[in-house]
Amino acid sequence: MELIGVIGGGTMGAGIAEVCARAGSEVLVLETRQEFAEAASARVVASISRGVAKGKIRQEDADAAISRVRVTLDIGEFADRDLVIEAAPEIEALKYEIFGKLDEIVKPSGILATNTSSIPVIKVARATTRPEHVVGMHFFNPVPVMPLVEIISTLVTSPESAAAVTDYAMNTLRKITVQAGDRSGFIVNALLVPYLCSAIRMFESGYASAEDIDAAMKGGCGYPMGPLTLLDSLGLDVALATTETLYAEFAEPHYAPPALLRRMVEAGRLGRKTGRGFYNYT
Incomplete structure (x- = not known):
């Protein structure tokens, strides 16, 4: 997985975009308005800059990571993404709408993930024609600091999709992963x-x-x-x-x-x- 999409550039979305970019992925973030897009970019830059100030990131690495993040208002640009992680507000109807649109746009081999903290993943997977390629990837706030990602498989998630996102979280993002069943709240919540x-x-x-x-x-x-x-x-x-x-x-x-x-x-x-x-x- 090299081309990553993130839906939403708020606190969680910006944090996910940052850790993916720092790990070497090319990241595209979707926002709904220009002022929100500018705020999302500013969040990423500010967080990475704090890492430089604390001596945790070298300036050249920070510059490279920032250059790998781009914010767009056009969901059509997500067609080539290998993995898209949705980090929209916890509103079930909104997530259902987002996954329906992603299903039409993202290439058939692309995996769709939700960062929901409590909504059963199968509910958003039903909005797609590829439920076997839909998983949960629950990150924790602040994403650059918290080491855990919960990987949630539904009753129809393919083992290959679950294995792919687990491998990406563990070996690319260097996160600790746990496997959770698809019930509200998963393990932590x-x-x-x-x-x-x-x-x-x-x-x-x-x-x-x-x-x-x-x-x-x-x-x-x-x-x-x-x-x-x-x-x-x-x-x-x-x-x-x-x-x-x-x-x-x-x-x-x-x-x-x-x-x-x-x-x-x-x-x-x-x-x-x-x-x-x-x-x-x-």
Whole structure:
């Protein structure tokens, strides 16, 4: 795999584009508007530049990686891609639409992957005429730092497609890979979401302060970040979408979105990206 496509140049998409470009792949990123395209390019450049400043990347390697990333507004340019990784928002209908378009454009041998964190992969694979070439590649934020990629095969994903993306993630991107079944949340979020929901309910009930909940989990369990700080970093809107998907799949109480999480999203308190979440960042 040498020609990589990334759908969406937000935080996750830009991070995926960066790690692919730094690994030597030619990367094409799709955005919907010119200002979004410029922002996506700026994210990639800024992240790679931070690596140079910290001494993790040589300037010549940084320049080469930046030159391998191009942002376009034309999905038709994805026809020659070997692998396309979708990193659009967690909206099932949107992903279904994207995969339908990619199926018509990308060459028949091209593999289509989704970076969804919770939506069963078969749901987007059904939008294509090549479900055997559709897989899940779930990266974690920040992509250049986090070492893991979950590889998700559906009931109809071909072993060759799964093996190809696993090989690319392991041997080209130098990521740790795990194989997960196609059920909502896969491995990480299926275990993480009940923990985060429990922390929100504990805070909501007045049992403990946000600071004490986070300090307890850091000091008592050795976690690098407390659950409420993690939620603010992830984005509370993203967390809500993930919990809703998991609850719809399993209908188990520990996956049910806490009422406070819904209210905070409705109030626009989404965490670090809006300046307010469980903590005030202004």
